[in-house]
Amino acid sequence: MGFYMVSRKDVAELAEVSPTSVSYYINDTGYVGAKARQRIQEAIDTLGYNPNQIARSLKIKDSRQFVFFCNEIRNPFYSQLVHQATKAALKEDYVTLFSPVVDDDKYIRKVCGYQISGVFASNNRIGVDAINTMAKQNIPVVILRDVKWPDLSPKVTQIKVDYSYIMDEIVVHLREQGCNEMHYISSSSSPKILDEKTKAFFKAYNKEDVQVSFGIADTSEAFEKIVSSYSSDNCPDAFVCTNDAVAFGVLKAITTIGLRVPEDVMVVGFDNAYIAKYSVPSITSVDIESEKMGKIAIDLLIRKLHGEEVDDYVVTPHLIVRQSSIRE
Amino acid sequence: MGFYMVSRKDVAELAEVSPTSVSYYINDTGYVGAKARQRIQEAIDTLGYNPNQIARSLKIKDSRQFVFFCNEIRNPFYSQLVHQATKAALKEDYVTLFSPVVDDDKYIRKVCGYQISGVFASNNRIGVDAINTMAKQNIPVVILRDVKWPDLSPKVTQIKVDYSYIMDEIVVHLREQGCNEMHYISSSSSPKILDEKTKAFFKAYNKEDVQVSFGIADTSEAFEKIVSSYSSDNCPDAFVCTNDAVAFGVLKAITTIGLRVPEDVMVVGFDNAYIAKYSVPSITSVDIESEKMGKIAIDLLIRKLHGEEVDDYVVTPHLIVRQSSIRE
DNA sequence: CTGAAAGCGCTTACAG
């Protein structure tokens, strides 16, 4: 870079004390006399001194950086989570590194080279091996994940969502509203790898002929699936969707083919994003408390960092009933 | 942390070469014999060696980390931008630190202590002084900002959006659709601090009695503003909104009071978020190419890092006309 | 072709 960075030594010289005293003063970690304190502070101010965190990290072997592996930042649920987590980390004097996940492990190993304080991962593309590798190095790891990993290191703390509970609630609610044929739209890309959410729906719905659509990314796809579902024998009278963006797209597709929500068919989403609230009609959704979850993740990480044994955390979601699932 | 981290020295011992050669091998920055190379690679594999980036950063005075200051990550425009920028940075072997902005400078100074490679800021709460401080330290800085700062350091590169152009286009389009009374909904919190977007609308609309609502955060507020605008003399026949989330809320509010879009009143948003596309009716919006902008930001930062003189970058937005502003 | 040595800017026992 070629520019001169003022260091602790410069401060020490100007204040006429030793570099050690400067460290003691800054970190409040050793005795520094009143006169010395004052001279040091003056020197810091006049020089505009800024401690080099990298040097500090190297010495104390901790960068005070948390890494968030999270591909779906464009999903409101995750952007909310990351936002809140970053703020919570800041309060404890940690900084957050945000990172999407690249398929190979190389990048993850590289990031770990930053002597990071902890890792939060909410991603399907980050494998159990990578997670375990980090845990083995005693890096605190917290994951947000539906699917269970049998061979996950016990050192890893998992945040789980109680999908059984909420899917029961959804199915009961829809039945009360007169729905019999529910159609589930999953984010899984294939019927072979079912996420816990989808499985929980199966269990709650408990029907042989349950209809599931997989991996719907945008509305045009949703549209086709929905049209085709109406040409089949079991016309759905409710769509339960893996998240609000999908529910939103489904709503649009339904409207486009001339049906009405909730009169002809009901729609339920997940995550309680603002689109669910402000959509016309507003969409019944599930609040998983993404704001709280960001704070929880940081809290768990810091407790692990302090050597505490931390239990897995289970989130109990709430159903927010709105226009899209009320028969008047 | 209390765990043993395998270092370059361990690799050197196992491979029976000097630590220097290990560095040369890893960075491909000095000659290493064929036999030595092989032994080093084997040692790396068996030990699971991971170079300490912090130590490297300290020595080369560059952490290969870009910092993104950006409060509005929950806004789809910014989450898209951050997502794309992170991916682009990764390709060039840089990592991104994501950070909301705290009001005081302390945090910014702290972050700068990480010997960061560059800073991207798209935030109203980060002041010109903080920006200039970073620029003075020769940290490459790129900002995305509407408002002009007269005393901004010339070292800072600015990404600007050509609002004059697009506001003209919007006003012309709405006039063609028969609109005369347009009402602008700004994100500015007060009429005293007008952003460039609002000013550009004023200029394009060019009317004495232009109506503006300020700082609408959610729909209930939007609702009140809209109701009150209908009890006034100049009933708007179009709402131009500072972003799609606001447009979405306005749409909801309009529907709630029994009016119809686009028949009774037209709505235009900004940012071309997916809600604009999938909303019922779909919302006319302005595409500012948030995907491209992430890449551009990283590109500018890297070029600045290489010492290039970089001009300000002007983005020309496109109007995407949808149902909310077409009279049939 | 290879390695000893200085140094990046800190922290922190330890000695006085």
Place this chain on the structure above:
DNA sequence: CTGAAAGCGCTTACAG
């Protein structure tokens, strides 16, 4: 009360 000194894990001129 204060400071000299070792060391964190690297890079890189320089010497052989």
